[in-house]
Amino acid sequence: MALSIRHLLGLQGVSKEDIQTILDTAHTFREILERPIKKVPTLQGKTIVNLFYESSTRTRISFELAEKRLSADAINFSVSGSSVSKGETFKDTIKNIEAMKVDMVVVRHSAAGTPLYLTKISNSNIINAGDGTHEHPTQALLDMYSIRQKLGRLDGLKICIVGDIAHSRVALSNIFGLKTMGAKVSVCGPSTMIPRDINDLGVDVIYNIDEAIQENDVLNILRIQLERKAREYFPSIREYAKYFGITQERLDKNGKDILILHPGPINRGVELSSEVADGSNQIILYQVTNGVAIRMAVLYLLGTLN
């Protein structure tokens, strides 16, 4: 089935059918990734630019690998900071790249709204690989795919996102996507990291991590930023780890089987103890593998639209 969207800018407003199509398509690509020869000719002749205005290792590699698996020509363009500091305007950069005849642009940028702006000045299909604290749709899609594979469904599941919700594009995309798919979503974290108007998004807020473990089928644990700016929001890493960190003891105490996701990279001993990070509840590396399949699905579905 073809998608009703031309670009993947976020999961806000994306229909259940489209999400379903992406997840189902990813499943067929997931199977290809297990073959000895992992390459298909699907996007042969298509040129895809990975435009990374913000440093990223795993997302960029995941996209690049997905592009190569689909036989597309992938070009990496990485710049740090904003277009302003570079001298050339962002618009000029885009016009230049497009003049070289590209088909799709995967964009990561520190400023929210940049992918939407790209759709206005470019004719390519645009895929958001993370814009500021706005959205990171492929991460949410791979999270959803991983949960669906492990638990067989999304509809009716209780899923809690834990950590810095206010500054997380992963949280926002997960909330939109999961709610569309019929999951019951809650968030858990220090109150300074929960947006004031979060209730308007139809999610519950939990401040007690034990309660979050007891009441949910899945925990999606976000990475805590350890740099000084982020530290304004909580008093110490020690206090965060003590009150919001997931330890094996906590999981055992609450005595239930719970699925634990983390988008990586992990701060061991902060949001996850090493025991949990390597334990039987987590599916962290499984998510990484699924990430390639999800990105293949998105590239394939958008790249073969007319």
Place this chain on the structure above:
Amino acid sequence: MKVVLQNVDIIHPEEKINLKGVSVLLNDGLISEIGELTKNEIEGVKEFDFSGKILVPGLFDMHVHLREPGREDEETVTTGCNSAAAGGFTGVACMPNTEPAIDTAEIVKFIKEQASNHLVDVYPVAAASLGRKGEIISPMAELVDAGAVAFSDDGVAIKNSSVLRRAFEYANMFNSPIIEHCEDESIADGAMNEGINSTLLGLPGLPSVAEDIIVSRDILMAEYTGGRIHIAHISTKNSVNLVREAKKKGIKVTAEVTPHHFTLTDDAVKTYDTNMKMNPPLRTQEDIDAIVKGLKDGTIDCIASDHAPHSLEEKESEFQFAPNGIVGFETTVGLALSELLHKNKLSIEELIKKLSINPRKILNLPIPKFEVGALANFTIIDPNLVWTVDISKFKSKSKNSPFNKKLLTGKALAVVNKKKIFFDDKWIDLSGA
């Protein structure tokens, strides 16, 4: 030269004048007669027919950025005045956040000199502190002597409360108001109003409480020192309520609002259009309702454009990195009439007070008189003209308006001041017998 304006309705709320379909004879740019004129009196005199139009005291915009000196690529005193005249204004007060800041008598005089031959009167607002740094108060006595009409560090609030206190106390010797851009910078590190929309858009939020905190502090300091505080571009419900309560207590506080703050909500940011980015940011419908109520009951004294020209290159960037501000001269009257008069929120008299009389009173400037022998200083408005905003026709050097292609009802058609008339895109010299 002599000209006659025919069949015009005259409204001057301050002088309680309300006349229908009269004629106004001008001679050497002065009002020579108002009323019924005989054929003999207008024999051979250039006539303008303004049937159905209203003639009001020249409009005054007390919060504008003319960008000179320093950013002449965005606006100059001359292009800014052309834009003001096209928007219906015969006087403006320009803010001191130029490069360098307006903090010496020389810069005040320079700006006045640039405007000396223009129809539009330009009154500089000088910096409240040297270099707008908020450390040492500016040489206010010299600045007043040179022609400054108020003091402000606009763009930022005076951070240090001790400096604020001295500014109030010192400016009070000249009965000059301190105009404050009310924003507590320590919690205002954002790109748009903080709320559900900033969460959905992933943009850092600028909370309304950042404005309310400084409005509270400034009102308390004005009360303590007996100084005059003028709240620039008020944008929140709580701030409107604070000003209302302060006025009841007799504290010397006045306030202005921009047209965009009573026209648009932060829903408009959803497109990430950088012309929707200004400071204070667009707020919510609840705030607009409070602002309209404040305009109606007199809490908010005037409407000012906060005309803030920015180059296309600067605005054509990521929302977070784009500069704040929009041009406003040429849309202010249209928005005020469309949003307030035609939606039955304010009467035409109330609007004229807020667009002409009150700003002059706040700045201790004379109100144009409608009497024989007075210098003609007025604006002619067609309150019912339906027109479409077209930024390519703006006289301003900059085109950063969120209202391009918007349909408005009501427009200023002509301005007269300093023995000149601007009408139908033409400047006519009225001097001489």
